[in-house]
Amino acid sequence: MTKGKSLIEREAEWTGSSESISYQPTKGIFIGLLSFCAFIIIVAGFFFWYIPSVGLVNIHPALPVIFGAALAATSIAILIGAVGLSFAIVKGRDMFLSYKFRGVLIKFFLPLIMMIGGLLRIQKIKIEQAFIEINNQLVKGMGKKFKPERILILMPHCIQYIDCKIKVTQNVRNCVGCGKCEIGELVGLSDEFTIDLFISTGGTIARRKVYEKRPNVIVAVACERDLTSGIQDAYPLPVLAVVNKRPQGYCIGTGVDVASVRNAIRELLR
C-alpha cells in the first residue's frame, strides 16, 4: 500500500501479492479430500479389525465379531458424517443439522484433511479457503438470527493505515475517519447497526475480548490461516469469516471489502 493514497486509488492498484493468492475458494478440493479421508479410514479400519482378530479368536471365538461390530459402527458413523457434510456443502443453505455438521467438520475432518492435503502436497491456503467458504455456508445454514448486541466484529490491527498515529486498539472510536484505511467506514458500520467493533493486536487479545463480551456470533476479518485457527478456537461459537486483502503481503497494510462485512452482518441480524 502506498503511503498517502486514498482507498479508491489503492483498490485500483490491488493485484494480490506474492505472499497471497486471491480468494477463490474451491469446495471441490475439500469434498475430494473428504471422500479420500473417509475411504482411508474405512480401509484402515478393516485392517485394524482383521489383523488383531486372528489373535482375538484365541482368547474367545466371539471377540472378532464384537470388535468388528464396534469398528463397523464407527466406520458407518464416519461415512454418514462425510456424506452428510458433502451433501451440506453441495446443497448450500438451510441444511438440516448444519450446526452438527460444522462440529464434525471442525473437530474431526479438518485436521485429517489438512494432514492428507499436506501429504498430497495440496496448497494449504486452498484447503483453508475451501474450509472458510464451507464454514460460512454452514453458519448461514443454521438459520439463526441474532440481536445486534450479541454480535461482535473482530478486525486485525494490520488493517490500520501504517502511519496512522491514532490508537484504535484501546478504543476504535478514537479513529477520526480520515479515509486512509477502512477503519473509519467500519466504525460507521458499527454505529449503523449498533454492533461492537474491536480491533485486535493478536489472537490472545481477541480471545480475551470474546471471553469478556461473550457474543453469540462473531464476524471476523483476517487472513485464511488466522481465520481457520480462529474458527477452530471459537467453536462452538459460530464465526462468519471474511478474508482480508493483502496488497503488501501478510500482516502489513491489509484491507477489507467493507461491503462483505456489511453483508455478513445483514445475514446475522434478526
Ligand code: SF4
Ligand atoms: S481511518 Fe482512522 S484508523 Fe485509519 S488512518 Fe484514518 S484515523 Fe487512522
